[in-house]
Amino acid sequence: MTQQKLQITAVAPDPALLDLPWDVPLAEWPDEVLAALPQGISRHVVRFVNHGGRVIAIKEIGETVAYREYELLRQLHRIEVPSVVPVGVITGRRAPDGERLEAVLVTEHLQFSLPYRALFSQDLRPDTATRLIDALAVLLVRLHLVGFYWGDVSLSNTLFRRDAETFAAYLVDAETGDIHRTLTNGQRNYDVDLARTNIIGELMDLSAGELLDEDVDEVAIGDALVERYNELWDALTGSEAFDSDDRWRVAARIERLNDLGFDVGELEITTDIDGTRVRIQPKVVDAGHHSRRLLRLTGLDVQENQARRMLNDLDSYRAAMDRQNDQEQIVAHAWVRQVFRPTIDAVPRELRRKLEPAQLFHEILDHRWFISQQAQRDIPMPEAAASYVENVLRHRPDEDAVLGLAPGEAEPEY
Amino acid sequence: MATVTFDHATRVYPGTERPAVDQLNLEIEDGEFLVLVGPSGCGKSTSLRMLAGLEDVNGGHIFIGDRDVTDVQPKDRDIAMVFQNYALYPHMSVADNMGFALKIAGTPKAEIRQRVEEAAKILDLTEYLDRKPKALSGGQRQRVAMGRAIVRQPQVFLMDEPLSNLDAKLRVQTRTQIASLQRRLGVTTVYVTHDQTEALTMGDRIAVLNHGVLQQVGTPREMYDRPNNVFVAGFIGSPAMNIGTFDVKEGVVKVGSADVPLERSIASGMTDADSGKVTLGFRPEALDVVPVGTPGSFDVEVNLVEELGSDAFVYGTLKGDTDLNLTAGETNQLIVRIDPRSVPDKGDVIAVSIQAGHSHVFSATTGERLG
Numbered sequence A: 001m002t003q004q005k006l007q008i009t010a011v012a013p014d015p016a017l018l019d020l021p022w023d024v025p026l027a028e029w030p031d032e033v034l035a036a037l038p039q040g041i042s043r044h045v046v047r048f049v050n051h052g053g054r055v056i057a058i059k060e061i062g063e064t065v066a067y068r069e070y071e072l073l074r075q076l077h078r079i080e081v082p083s084v085v086p087v088g089v090i091t092g093r094r095a096p097d098g099e100r101l102e103a104v105l106v107t108e109h110l111q112f113s114l115p116y117r118a119l120f121s122q123d124l125r126p127d128t129a130t131r132l133i134d135a136l137a138v139l140l141v142r143l144h145l146v147g148f149y150w151g152d153v154s155l156s157n158t159l160f161r162r163d164a165e166t167f168a169a170y171l172v173d174a175e176t177g178d179i180h181r182t183l184t185n186g187q188r189n190y191d192v193d194l195a196r197t198n199i200i201g202e203l204m205d206l207s208a209g210e211l212l213d214e215d216v217d218e219v220a221i222g223d224a225l226v227e228r229y230n231e232l233w234d235a236l237t238g239s240e241a242f243d244s245d246d247r248w249r250v251a252a253r254i255e256r257l258n259d260l261g262f263d264v265g266e267l268e269i270t271t272d273i274d275g276t277r278v279r280i281q282p283k284v285v286d287a288g289h290h291s292r293r294l295l296r297l298t299g300l301d302v303q304e305n306q307a308r309r310m311l312n313d314l315d316s317y318r319a320a321m322d323r324q325n326d327q328e329q330i331v332a333h334a335w336v337r338q339v340f341r342p343t344i345d346a347v348p349r350e351l352r353r354k355l356e357p358a359q360l361f362h363e364i365l366d367h368r369w370f371i372s373q374q375a376q377r378d379i380p381m382p383e384a385a386a387s388y389v390e391n392v393l394r395h396r397p398d399e400d401a402v403l404g405l406a407p408g409e410a411e412p413e414y
Numbered sequence B: 001m002a003t004v005t006f007d008h009a010t011r012v013y014p015g016t017e018r019p020a021v022d023q024l025n026l027e028i029e030d031g032e033f034l035v036l037v038g039p040s041g042c043g044k045s046t047s048l049r050m051l052a053g054l055e056d057v058n059g060g061h062i063f064i065g066d067r068d069v070t071d072v073q074p075k076d077r078d079i080a081m082v083f084q085n086y087a088l089y090p091h092m093s094v095a096d097n098m099g100f101a102l103k104i105a106g107t108p109k110a111e112i113r114q115r116v117e118e119a120a121k122i123l124d125l126t127e128y129l130d131r132k133p134k135a136l137s138g139g140q141r142q143r144v145a146m147g148r149a150i151v152r153q154p155q156v157f158l159m160d161e162p163l164s165n166l167d168a169k170l171r172v173q174t175r176t177q178i179a180s181l182q183r184r185l186g187v188t189t190v191y192v193t194h195d196q197t198e199a200l201t202m203g204d205r206i207a208v209l210n211h212g213v214l215q216q217v218g219t220p221r222e223m224y225d226r227p228n229n230v231f232v233a234g235f236i237g238s239p240a241m242n243i244g245t246f247d248v249k250e251g252v253v254k255v256g257s258a259d260v261p262l263e264r265s266i267a268s269g270m271t272d273a274d275s276g277k278v279t280l281g282f283r284p285e286a287l288d289v290v291p292v293g294t295p296g297s298f299d300v301e302v303n304l305v306e307e308l309g310s311d312a313f314v315y316g317t318l319k320g321d322t323d324l325n326l327t328a329g330e331t332n333q334l335i336v337r338i339d340p341r342s343v344p345d346k347g348d349v350i351a352v353s354i355q356a357g358h359s360h361v362f363s364a365t366t367g368e369r370l371g
Helices: A015-019 A063-079 A116-123 A128-144 A183-208 A218-237 A247-257 A289-298 A304-318 A327-347 A357-373 A380-390 B044-053 B095-105 B109-122 B138-151 B168-185 B195-201 B220-225 B230-235
Strands: A007-008 A035-036 A045-050 A053-060 A086-091 A104-108 A158-163 A166-171 A240-243 A262-271 A277-289 B004-010 B022-027 B033-037 B059-065 B080-082 B156-160 B188-194 B205-210 B213-219 B242-250 B252-256 B259-262 B278-282 B287-288 B298-307 B312-318 B327-330 B334-338 B351-352 B359-363
Touching: A007 B033, A015 A086, A015 B004, A035 B220, A053 B080, A063 A104, A063 A289, A063 B278, A086 A327, A116 A128, A116 A183, A116 A240, A128 A158, A128 A166, A128 A183, A128 A218, A158 A304, A166 A304, A183 B095, A218 A247, A218 A277, A247 A277, A277 A289, A289 A304, A289 A327, A289 B168, A289 B359, A304 A327, A327 A357, A327 A380, A357 A380, B022 B044, B022 B059, B022 B213, B033 B044, B033 B168, B033 B195, B044 B080, B044 B188, B080 B312, B095 B138, B109 B138, B109 B168, B168 B195, B168 B312, B188 B195, B195 B287, B205 B220, B205 B230, B213 B230, B230 B242, B230 B278, B230 B359, B242 B259, B252 B278, B287 B327, B287 B334, B298 B334, B298 B359, B327 B334, B334 B351
Parallel strands: A035 A045, B033 B188, B033 B205, B080 B156, B156 B188
Antiparallel strands: A007 A086, A045 A053, A053 A104, A086 A104, A158 A166, A240 A277, A262 A277, B004 B022, B004 B059, B205 B213, B242 B252, B242 B278, B242 B327, B252 B259, B278 B359, B287 B351, B298 B312, B298 B351, B312 B334
16 A cells, blocks of 8 residues: 655645545545535536635646646736636645545635526526626736637636626636737637637537527627627727827827726837827736726725726715815725725625625615615615615525536536 | 648747747648657747647748648638547537537538538447437547547647646547547648657657757657657657767777777768767667677666566666766666566676667767768
């Protein structure tokens, strides 16, 4: 019998990880360590495990590929691309009879994230597919802007988090990816084309499993991704030329990019020899315009559209308090103290697992609008929050860790 | 089906001096299985990605058949990257899993079914076509993934380290399957690996790259028997060839206590820059163990014996030549294949001689083959 000699590669190795049954093939792990059934379509064995108050995802995979993916995920995390956070790689596994077992890659489960299969099986608004596609297009553009070639874009390799009325997409599988200085058009187009094929395939699969509304046109949704991606890519990177008298167009371009949620880090401006024509092209754009602004003002770290919504509420607060002339940061702190925190605190602790705080706030704002319309008066936030908790939140499923399969769905084998 | 031609194809990454692929000239025959092999960073994957349209070509051209595809987008090249994605869809039948890309492309139903059935026959999947992937074994699922590429009937298959994420057992199994399948289909295939064993066992021809430069292209046998230079000699073969640089005196190479005769035609290829030295290579199996003191033999002190059942190898030190630069692949020991039924002990000294005609002579300065 050969003892297993486990090796953990991790930035902050957690000794408690060693307590998991590494001498057992992942597919045979006992139910009591598993968080729930696995989700998504993967070519590898993947399991979710409750571990020290959090959920981790464990994937069995060849050793070299595991180290490669771990390193790639670390890099993506460092450059702040929305992706799962790698915990480490464990090698040297052996079964009690001495047989070698595959290495594993461990990642943190993304809290409050939703796999696409769960989203499609919930009773969501009919444009869910469109909003998921929009989120994936934004993610793909962000990845391409930093030079990341994915190589296997699909809904299965993505997780979604609610972001106000939209979704934010996160990369969960970087196995086939590569980071380059810049991507060629060939690499970008290949990624987009593969994304289209995979998305249509995944939707056809849901359709074959009768999990998708019959009216959904799978091919049209796949095509929509290509269209959305190209629009966004052009808006972010395209050059435009105009007469030098129309200089306002420089500011207009920056504003348009801000609206799309991007900051312009560097803008190339060239003028032709006689100075009559100006050409501008964004060279460095960073996603997260609104979330960065909110973070600077309030210290709250939330997603882009949630931040947009909260900034709007902050603006109304400034107007209502007649504090337009006060320093923005000071007003923002007052807003956090007097509006944001009390609203979240009004939600009973046991119900807070259902949604992220920023998403709760967004939904309470929506709810307030809705009941104000009905009541034909301006409902104050505390009253709106109480009504939301009783009439909406109590009836919603927990989304802290959604891993389970859709009702009635059999577990896919891989 | 088509030929593939790299014509002085060059890729320089922005901000780097040295090309990742430098003036690659390579003609791949219609229906051929060509393996690009070399150490990490040699330019093999870049070359494949240039053919796929994923890397820009900064100089030269690439042709598929007669068509110059240098500036053509990946999806318009009529190629298939095999194994990039082989997650199977659980609710779809095996047939739908194989044919869904054709359905997206708007291919008529009857034609899809026909192509899927043809592919299934080649892949031994006919009886599973109407089942769900759940009913398949790991190997069969691999074949369904291959079927996805086959039904598209591309002109060229491209495979970039397709076995790297499989476990060892499935890797060997799939290796054989890919090679035999490719022969049955006759589709031109370009395959990238860092593993020379994979290259030798799978390819009709092998192209070895190093530092972005094509070193040699030939059949596995040619690469093994007649390497063009020291790099190829050291890279191809497992265990690796013994390679060292030795003095030449009076027409013989001085290897330890042995005088290895050097053909006049080979010796005439030496230049003044070589300062009377050649680089000599001999494979572990080109050495015979002989009684100590046999003329023409040299002594090796045994450091380790590796017994593999059908074979055994001695890892040892050449006696009598102290400042010697002798390597065999990663190790700086000398490797000798010996009779597994007559194995020396660690510390023993054995005498070996190089079989006539089984040494490789390279220039000590350029590393190119002499004669």
